[in-house]
Amino acid sequence: MIVAEPDGHETYAPEERQRRVGFFTDTSVCIGCKACEVACKEWNLLPEDGLVWTGHSYDNTRELDANTWRHVAFVEQRVDDGMRWLMSSDVCKHCTHAGCLDVCPTGAIFRTELGTVVIQDDVCNGCGYCVTACPFGVIGKREIDGDGGMHKCTLCYDRTQDGLEPACAKACPTESIQYGPLDDLLERARGRVEELHEAGVDEARLYLADEDDGIGGAGAFFLLLDEPEVYGLPPDPVVPTRDLGEIWSAAFAAGAALVAGVAVAFLGGSR
Amino acid sequence: MSASVSRDYQPSYYGRPIVKEPVWKPEIPTYFFTGGLAGAAATLALGARLAGNDTLARRALWTNAAAITVSPLLLIKDLGRPMRFLNMLRVFKVRSPMSVGTWIVSASGTASGVGAACELFGVLPRVRAAAEAGAGLLGPFLSTYTGALVADSVVPAWHGARRELPFVFAGGSCASAGGVVAALTPAWSAGPARRLAIAGAALELASTKAMEDGLGELVGKPYHEGRAGTYAKAAKAATAAGGLLMATVGRRRAGAIVAGSLLAVGALCERFAVYHAGKQSAADPLATSIPQRSRKADEAFPDPLATSIPQRSRNANSAPTSATPKTSHAT
Numbered sequence: 302m303i304v305a306e307p308d309g310h311e312t313y314a315p316e317e318r319q320r321r322v323g324f325f326t327d328t329s330v331c332i333g334c335k336a337c338e339v340a341c342k343e344w345n346l347l348p349e350d351g352l353v354w355t356g357h358s359y360d361n362t363r364e365l366d367a368n369t370w371r372h373v374a375f376v377e378q379r380v381d382d383g384m385r386w387l388m389s390s391d392v393c394k395h396c397t398h399a400g401c402l403d404v405c406p407t408g409a410i411f412r413t414e415l416g417t418v419v420i421q422d423d424v425c426n427g428c429g430y431c432v433t434a435c436p437f438g439v440i441g442k443r444e445i446d447g448d449g450g451m452h453k454c455t456l457c458y459d460r461t462q463d464g465l466e467p468a469c470a471k472a473c474p475t476e477s478i479q480y481g482p483l484d485d486l487l488e489r490a491r492g493r494v495e496e497l498h499e500a501g502v503d504e505a506r507l508y509l510a511d512e513d514d515g516i517g518g519a520g521a522f523f524l525l526l527d528e529p530e531v532y533g534l535p536p537d538p539v540v541p542t543r544d545l546g547e548i549w550s551a552a553f554a555a556g557a558a559l560v561a562g563v564a565v566a567f568l569g570g571s572r
Numbered sequence: 573m574s575a576s577v578s579r580d581y582q583p584s585y586y587g588r589p590i591v592k593e594p595v596w597k598p599e600i601p602t603y604f605f606t607g608g609l610a611g612a613a614a615t616l617a618l619g620a621r622l623a624g625n626d627t628l629a630r631r632a633l634w635t636n637a638a639a640i641t642v643s644p645l646l647l648i649k650d651l652g653r654p655m656r657f658l659n660m661l662r663v664f665k666v667r668s669p670m671s672v673g674t675w676i677v678s679a680s681g682t683a684s685g686v687g688a689a690c691e692l693f694g695v696l697p698r699v700r701a702a703a704e705a706g707a708g709l710l711g712p713f714l715s716t717y718t719g720a721l722v723a724d725s726v727v728p729a730w731h732g733a734r735r736e737l738p739f740v741f742a743g744g745s746c747a748s749a750g751g752v753v754a755a756l757t758p759a760w761s762a763g764p765a766r767r768l769a770i771a772g773a774a775l776e777l778a779s780t781k782a783m784e785d786g787l788g789e790l791v792g793k794p795y796h797e798g799r800a801g802t803y804a805k806a807a808k809a810a811t812a813a814g815g816l817l818m819a820t821v822g823r824r825r826a827g828a829i830v831a832g833s834l835l836a837v838g839a840l841c842e843r844f845a846v847y848h849a850g851k852q853s854a855a856d857p858l859a860t861s862i863p864q865r866s867r868k869a870d871e872a873f874p875d876p877l878a879t880s881i882p883q884r885s886r887n888a889n890s891a892p893t894s895a896t897p898k899t900s901h902a903t
Contacts, residue, residue: 355586357586357588360586363588364588364589374585376582376585378579378580378582379579379580380578380579381578385579400726403665403667403668404667404668404669404670404724405665405668406660406663406665406668406670406671406674407656407659407660407662407663408659408662408663408665409659424656424659424662425652425653425656425659426651426652426653426654426656426657426659426660427651427652427653427656428650428651428652428660428670429594429595429596429650429652430668430670430721432592432594432595433591433592433594433722433725433726433727433730433850433854434724434725434726435591435592435726436591436726437590437591438589438590438591438592439592440592441592441595442595442652443652448652449651449652449653450652450653451652527579527582528581528865530582530583530584530585530590530857530861530865531581531582531585532585533584533585533586533588533590533857534590535590535591535860535861535864536861536864536865536868537864537865537867537868538726538864539726539864541724541725541726541731542667542724544723544724544731544734545666545667545724547734547735548669548720548723548724548734549666549669549720551719551720551723551734551735551736551737551738551739552669552713552716552717552719552720552738553716554738554739555712555715555716555719555738555739555741555742556712556713556715556716556738556742557712558739558742558775559611559612559615559711559712559715559716559742559745559746560615560712562746562768562771562772562775563612563615563616563619563746563764563768564619565767565771566616566619566750566763566764566765566767566768566771567619567620567622567623567625567764569763569764569767570763571623571625571628571760571761571762571763571764572759572760572761572763
């Protein structure tokens with residue numbers, strides 16, 4: 302459960318924070334094998350959703366969507382001495398302030414005891430509001446077999462509940478995808494960045510590891526070797542509900558304007 | 573310590589969108605129109621009843637009842653799993669404008685139905701008065717919450733217009749409700765409807781301009797091109813023409829019918845402009861990343877090692893605003 306501190310800052314209660322699990326995806330060791338994509342598809346029984354050739358390097362998966370909960374990005378870059386590959390396995394961020402969870406009007410999306418964000422498929426009625434509320438474009442609508450519901454990564458809730466690691470992390474051959482208690486992962490990730498900086502990889506940086514960012518930090522964070530937008534990630538994501546006060550105020554003011562308009566319309570009599 | 577690898581800045585990942593395009597179908601902007609129309613008509617009906625103008629009150633009540641009857645059907649039809657529409661009523665969440673809106677539509681629809689039934693059968697005048705008052709008081713929320721609903725999203729053209737959108741929708745609601753009711757009402761009783769229509773048209777045009785200007789060149793681009801651009805132009809033309817006609821020849825029934833129809837078409841087109849602008853905006857990765865990148869560059873960058881960031885952020889800002897990716901294939 303997310304609790305509000307006296308200053309209005311919302312975060313996890315200490316005992317829940319200890320239980321919070323997540324992913325650390327270290328893209329510096331990703332080899333682009335897509336074992337995570339395959340393992341995820343198999344474990345979660347995700348339907349095939351189109352076999353296409355994009356021409357975008359080795360990425361024929363395109364994006365995270367209802368039927369793709371791990372997506373390996375392939376970036377080809379011209380550098381000083383030729384070219385370099387950037388490969389990165391993207392996933393739902395399981396945000397501390399999750400826009401999808403905030404706006405879900407059926408209560409289908411909930412936060413688990415492990416601090417992850419999950420859609421209850423038997424409650425979701427397919428309204429699609431969560432799709433517009435995700436700063437990362439993670440959630441999609443499944444149009445296959447008349448499903449009509451919204452789907453995304455559950456951080457393998459059916460495995461993690463029983464103490465198993467998620468399928469993608471289990472399958473990753475280079476430990477690019479690491480699963481565990483979030484605080485442990487953060488500590489390990491900071492160490493890894495230092496290690497890389499010492500080795501001369503100055504561009505290594507953590508993404509979504511800061512609790513003060515626009516989503517209150519993520520349950521799935523990354524070590525990147527370039528700007529987030531190069532990987533198709535937003536550079537400074539903000540949960541849309543952060544501005545809810547302003548949004549509701551504008552709606553109330555507009556409603557008041559409507560009432561005033563009607564009142565004034567009657568001042569001139571019936572004719 | 574060695575310098576960072578030097579490389580070309582790639583502003584997007586193969587030009588692919590960062591956020592998802594909304595999955596809503598055209599039923600949703602149509603509902604924004606019918607819901608807005610219903611809301612403003614309910615408030616107009618209440619005003620007419622309080623002013624003792626029963627001729628106008630009845631027309632406004634029928635307009636409200638017709639529009640609010642269509643609304644839930646449109647909403648349910650858009651659901652991916654329409655049989656589960658009642659799941660909306662499991663919870664009430666202030667954090668979800670759609671949840672709040674569901675309760676507003678349900679309450680106001682019930683009040684309108686009771687009011688219209690009492691009026692139709694000429695029974696229970698007190699119940700009718702209470703129902704009309706309920707629907708009339710909920711009307712302003714029904715007309716404007718949809719602006720809050722789309723604003724509470726990551727779609728750049730919607731979230732960036734969060735202060736203006738409810739006013740755009742309030743204006744369209746008044747213009748369409750005033751216009752339709754004026755067209756249905758004998759001229760000697762329709763004065764308030766005509767004035768509401770004219771004021772609504774003015775508010776719609778002014779707030780639409782404020783919205784488009786406020787969004788700026790990059791994020792506001794959808795309102796000037798593609799389908800959103802076409803709808804936006806049509807909306808402005810129809811609303812301006814309808815408002816002018818209502819002000820000049822609205823006292824004649826034929827004039828009111830033409831003007832009212834134009835205002836309704838204008839309000840409908842504006843909702844479709846907003847809908848398509850959202851889709852076009854979400855599809856453009858730079859509309860998401862460039863404002864975020866500029867925001868980040870404004871803050872003191874916390875990572876002292878990332879000294880090359882400010883330099884490259886300026887490049888990002890001056891990058892062409894097309895979604896064309898700059899891929900640097902090594903071949």
